[in-house]
Amino acid sequence: MTGAYPSEVVRTVGGLLSPFIAMFGLYIIAHGHYGPGGGFAGGVILAVGVILPRLTLESRIAFGSVPRELGPLAAGAGMLAFALTGLVAVLAGGAFLDYAAVEVGEIAASRLRYLGILVVEIAVGLAVFGAMVLVYDELAGSPVDG
Amino acid sequence: MILELDVLLFVILIVTAVLALKVRDLLAAVALLAAYSLFAALIFAGAVAVDVALVEAVLGAGVTGVLFIAAILTTSRRADVVDSSRRRWATLPVLAAFLALMIYASTGLPDKGDPEAPAHQGVAPVYLEDSLEDTETPNVVTALLADYRSQDTLGETLVIVTAALGAALVLRAREQEELG
Numbered sequence: 309m310t311g312a313y314p315s316e317v318v319r320t321v322g323g324l325l326s327p328f329i330a331m332f333g334l335y336i337i338a339h340g341h342y343g344p345g346g347g348f349a350g351g352v353i354l355a356v357g358v359i360l361p362r363l364t365l366e367s368r369i370a371f372g373s374v375p376r377e378l379g380p381l382a383a384g385a386g387m388l389a390f391a392l393t394g395l396v397a398v399l400a401g402g403a404f405l406d407y408a409a410v411e412v413g414e415i416a417a418s419r420l421r422y423l424g425i426l427v428v429e430i431a432v433g434l435a436v437f438g439a440m441v442l443v444y445d446e447l448a449g450s451p452v453d454g
Numbered sequence: 455m456i457l458e459l460d461v462l463l464f465v466i467l468i469v470t471a472v473l474a475l476k477v478r479d480l481l482a483a484v485a486l487l488a489a490y491s492l493f494a495a496l497i498f499a500g501a502v503a504v505d506v507a508l509v510e511a512v513l514g515a516g517v518t519g520v521l522f523i524a525a526i527l528t529t530s531r532r533a534d535v536v537d538s539s540r541r542r543w544a545t546l547p548v549l550a551a552f553l554a555l556m557i558y559a560s561t562g563l564p565d566k567g568d569p570e571a572p573a574h575q576g577v578a579p580v581y582l583e584d585s586l587e588d589t590e591t592p593n594v595v596t597a598l599l600a601d602y603r604s605q606d607t608l609g610e611t612l613v614i615v616t617a618a619l620g621a622a623l624v625l626r627a628r629e630q631e632e633l634g
Contacts, residue, residue: 336508340596344504347600347611352512359520380622383615390608405604422590425600428607432600435611439618440517446625447524 312366322364330357337433341425347432351386354433355440362448376445383438389431393424460500467493478533484522491515501566505595 313319333354340346361370394405402409407424408417415423467490474486491514498507564571585597599607 340600341591341593343593344508344595346505346596349505349508349512352509352517356512356516356520359517363520380619383618387611387615390611394604394608405608407601418588418590421588421601425589425591425596428600428604429596432607432611435615439614442622443521443618444517444524446622447521447528449528449629 313364319364322360323369326357326360328357329360330354333357333433333437337429338426340429341422347429348436350429351433351436352440354437355444358437358441359444362444374441379438379440379442379445381438382434383442386431386433386435386438389434390428393427393431397424456500460497463493463497463500467497478535480526480531480533481523483533484519484526487522488515488519491518505593 313322330353333350333352333356335350336345336353337347337350340350358374361373393407397406397409398404400410405424405428407421407427410420410424412420470486470490470493474483474490477483477486491510494514495507495511498504498510564573568574581598581602582594585594585602586592589597589601591597591601
């Protein structure tokens with residue numbers, strides 16, 4: 309499942325496409341305010357950008373650029389960021405996850421909620437990305453070649 | 455929404471689903487499931503549920519297939535032949551009764567996009583009318599998921615992360631068992 313794919317064409321296409329797929333994932337996460345998308349879809353696409361090199365490229369490159377530890381780490385960090393966003397609102401005197409309660413300078417309440425949505429989408433994206441990479445890594449097993 | 459297109463998509467959907475169940479080669483079944491998800495995404499897009507369509511296309515037609523194939527490569531590619539002829543006669547009436555109940559229940563559903571539908575009473579109009587002013591977010595779905603109902607999203611994310619961790623722990627335990 310892991311390791312360099314025998315076909316040169318597949319390796320080249322996989323290597324060339326994966327950074328663009330990952331970038332599209334980031335775009336989808338950030339673009340949730342204005343179009344379809346958000347953390348869930350974006351996180352999955354970002355994970356595809358990491359899984360594709362693992363399917364096609366040498367393990368040294370695929371696991372060197374994104375190590376196995378990143379999966380669970382990203383999942384936990386995303387979850388933590390989401391929960392902390394809610395707690396910050398509570399500490400600021402509002403309800404759990406009420407972004408407008410956090411007063412930052414002169415920013416309007418609606419703008420704060422806009423930013424809060426962005427933070428939460430990034431957190432969800434990280435968590436979903438980590439979960440997908442973790443499941444793939446565990447299913448596919450350890451890298452075969454060095 | 456175009457009725458003919460919807461009917462065609464639903465027919466393809468059902469055909470791919472039945473074929474995915476019937477086929478013995480599991481790799482072919484995975485490909486059929488991916489096709490199923492793609493057509494489901496098209497139906498969602500046709501119903502102007504673009505966010506759902508995107509997730510269905512990305513998850514169902516994309517990553518799930520890869521994960522299934524990874525699972526097949528570590529287990530077996532052929533499905534065991536199960537003799538279920540006797541069980542079939544027991545399940546058929548149950549399925550038929552369930553289908554009849556579902557069709558009967560669907561006659562009481564409101565029309566698609568009916569403004570008088572119960573789902574469009576209560577808080578829904580408030581979300582639709584005020585979300586742009588409240589959150590500066592043009593996409594109502596995002597405003598709903600990440601602001602008004604962010605606790606639901608927190609729970610959903612927790613479910614995904616927990617499921618992934620659970621699957622990883624089970625797989626790792628099995629790997630260590632095999633190593634001795």
